[in-house]
Amino acid sequence: MRRILSLTLFALGALTMSADAQKDPFDTTITFKRWLPHLKQFANAEVKNVKAKKIEAKGVIIWELSGALVGGPATVGSEITDKEGKVYVVEKLDGGGVGGSTCHVKPKP
Numbered sequence: 001m002r003r004i005l006s007l008t009l010f011a012l013g014a015l016t017m018s019a020d021a022q023k024d025p026f027d028t029t030i031t032f033k034r035w036l037p038h039l040k041q042f043a044n045a046e047v048k049n050v051k052a053k054k055i056e057a058k059g060v061i062i063w064e065l066s067g068a069l070v071g072g073p074a075t076v077g078s079e080i081t082d083k084e085g086k087v088y089v090v091e092k093l094d095g096g097g098v099g100g101s102t103c104h105v106k107p108k109p
Contacts, residue, residue, distance in 0.1 A: 026051035026066055028083060034069070035077030035090075042079075054082070060104065061088065067100040074101035079108065 030052045034043040051066035063080050078090045080103065088105035095102050 024051065026053045026064070028052055028054065030063065030065070030083070031081040032065065032069060032074070033079040033081070034072060035075050035079070037075055037077060052080070061106070063088065063103045063105055065101045065103060069101070074103050078103070080105060 028051075029049045032047040032050045034047070035041075036043055047069055050069060053064045055062040055064065065074060065080075074090055074093060076090055076093060080088045080090065082088070087108040088103075089108050090103045090105055092104035093101060094104070
C-alpha cells in the first residue's frame with residue numbers, strides 16, 4: 001500500500017513539474033514596429049500580438065520578445081508598444097533570431 005501511495009505521489013509530482021516547465025514564459029503581448037536602418041525608416045507593417053515579457057530592474061527596462069517576429073529580428077531603433085499604449089524605443093539588443101530577442105529599451109519621449 002505504501003509503495004502504491006509513494007508511486008502515485010511521485011507520478012503526480014512529475015506531472016506537475018512537466019506542466020510548469022511547459023508554461024509560456026511570455027506573459028503579455030505587444031505591437032512591434034521594426035526599424036530598417038539601411039532605409040532609415042520603419043517597415044510598412046506593424047506586427048501585432050507578439051508574445052513578450054517585460055523586465056524592470058535597477059532603472060533598466062528590458063523586453064524579451066518571442067521568436068515570432070514577422071519581417072525579421074528586432075533592430076536598434078525599433079519600437080515596442082505595450083497594451084497600455086506606452087511606446088518604447090530599442091537601444092540595445094542581446095540575442096535575437098529564431099529564439100527571440102532581448103531588447104534594452106527606453107520610453108519614447
